[in-house]
Amino acid sequence: MASTVYFTDTRAPVKDVSKWYQPDLSAVTRLEKLLERSGLLDDIVRGDIVALKVHFGERGVTKQLRSVFMRKVAGMVKARGGEPFFTETCGLGMRRDTNFATGRIKVAEENGYTHQTLQAPIIIADGLKGLDFVRVDLDGTQLKEVYVARAIAECDRVICLTHFKGHQSGSFGGSLKNVGVGCTAKPSKYDIHIKDYPKIDEARCNRCGACEKICPCDAITNYVIDTDTCIRCGGCVGICEEDAITVEWTSPAELDTRFVECAKAVMDLLGHDKFTFINFLLDITPHCDCHPYSDNPIVPDIGILASRDILAIDKASLDLVTAALPLPESMAEGVVGEKFSKIFPWTNADVQIEAAAKLGIGEREYEIRG
Ligand code: SF4
């Protein structure tokens, strides 16, 4: 059965160019109307703690999701009696300036996201170091356990606000990635990217001791990693300047399948009916906001989609980008058909879609409702 994906088209041209004051044409107003007519927020119950899952981006991005959209959704949640908070998780690694909650909040502030601009608090979902999680079992083809960020596991509802764009390894980044990567703690981020425990290459190691110092659980002694103690945070991998810590990275297809499996585990834990997805097809850059820059959008702005179905909304978003005209002087210039897999030829945009369909976490078929 086809799932419903609600859509507001921000490409609609201005009909009366002689008229100045037309607030209904604002994309923020269109978002509000989309959410009102879809009824997707109507089951929020007074007192519900609602996680608004976003991605604050890396230092240097300029085309990430604007705070005006986030603030509008927070206001609509509050109007229904909910208590919203904005959230994301610490990244892989143990660098304090970016991979601790304190660093993430500083980056958020630098990118324009504060309690004042968002009108709701920011809480990093997996704790100070990204190691606060609820572990769940999973019978996936790639993963058998997933580490769900504690604040996501404990809230009443999740609304994912996703800047839909390309991704160097995943092909594209939509709601599946926002949940699968963004709602999990460090050990799952490690398992998504890396196949086995890290190893120290004696021949390359200069015995500087940086890895021992950064390890949060004293798993490294005399330049040997104890895999029984290692919790897979990725800290040593990121800190070694000699490339002496070796890991086996997952292939793009394995990475996609793994984060889709993580998304299933997160949704199973909380209940699929507790999730709402909003994809913003605005400033569709080829690279993810985890890069320290924003390159030219590959197509014109398209609009905003909302759905209860994580797969249907990503498939609809992908199809809309495929159908859109590629912009000149962008990485998609001259590309015909599906764009992301052509920009990043080692990836395949269908992998995420196929994996999600196989796991039954949504419908590939969708019906767009305006
Ligand atoms: S950080 Fe690298 S070079 Fe330094 S001790 Fe660890 S493995 Fe050796």
Ligand code: SF4
């Ligand atoms: S040995 Fe394991 S726990 Fe320690 S820093 Fe490396 S990945 Fe993290």
